[in-house]
Amino acid sequence: MTRKVVELLASHGIQPSAHRVAVAQYVLTTDEHPSADRVWSRVRERFPMISRATVYNALNLFVEKNLLCELHLAPDSVVFDPNMGRHHHVIDDESGRIYDLPWDQVQVRNIGTINDFEIRDYQVVMHGRRKARKRS
Amino acid sequence: MTRKVVELLASHGIQPSAHRVAVAQYVLTTDEHPSADRVWSRVRERFPMISRATVYNALNLFVEKNLLCELHLAPDSVVFDPNMGRHHHVIDDESGRIYDLPWDQVQVRNIGTINDFEIRDYQVVMHGRRKARKRS
């Protein structure tokens, strides 16, 4: 797994230093949409001497190199999303957690009719409550 | 105009103090989606001794009383939107400015097919470039 991450970083033009690999290993495999400081504390669990600046540097570098998306959706959370495929987001009003929703699950019509803007990208942002999932 | 604002505040259960009216007068009539600190500096132009806490208090109160929407869409900007009707947003990648788009301009299908969440609200968030508008 570490090998895969190293290759992934390299293939995006990023020197795979030990610290960067540690950050990547966590942030690329989580689905919890962590904030930068959350990434820091997570990575520190295994890498206690890593500094905040290094984590921020790594995250910003990953975003710049298109390995991560930076999301600005909800209060108190600029957040990182390793899911680079197109998808929508649902924000749970109670917990503040962000969930991914498959691109095909909803469709947006008439983006083409917008005249004043050249739309490069879009997504649907939903707010709601996560349903208590069945036990079945 | 001041009279209208006073009535509006009162009708939402807000004591219309002089400072609150000043904040409301600016934030309810602008379309620039200002950040809280931007509101502060704008209001200070006419009301130089108003403190930051007062502006923040007023804005939070307005949000709580459904006079304003708080938007969390873009980097560096939690932002306030006096347009309480449903609408979508376009973010200009160059300037970072946020524009409103009428609700009818695009349609979203299949929200009803989402099983894991009870969707309370949604909107389409677009990124793009504002076209240089014709001179005609």
Added chain:
DNA sequence: TGCCGGACTTAGACGATGTCTAATTGCCGA
């Protein structure tokens, strides 16, 4: 008129978040 109480406002401290800088470390090639 003078006093009281509650709502409003204030300055500034505070905590959280993110950036910057200067110094240090570590690695690699000559």
Added chain:
DNA sequence: TCGGCAATTAGACATCGTCTAAGTCCGGCA
């Protein structure tokens, strides 16, 4: 081994928003 460059570091700094404790304003009441 040495030199140089990239990566990393601690900590200072800026910004944003909240909180607190004190001060001000104003209406009601004697």
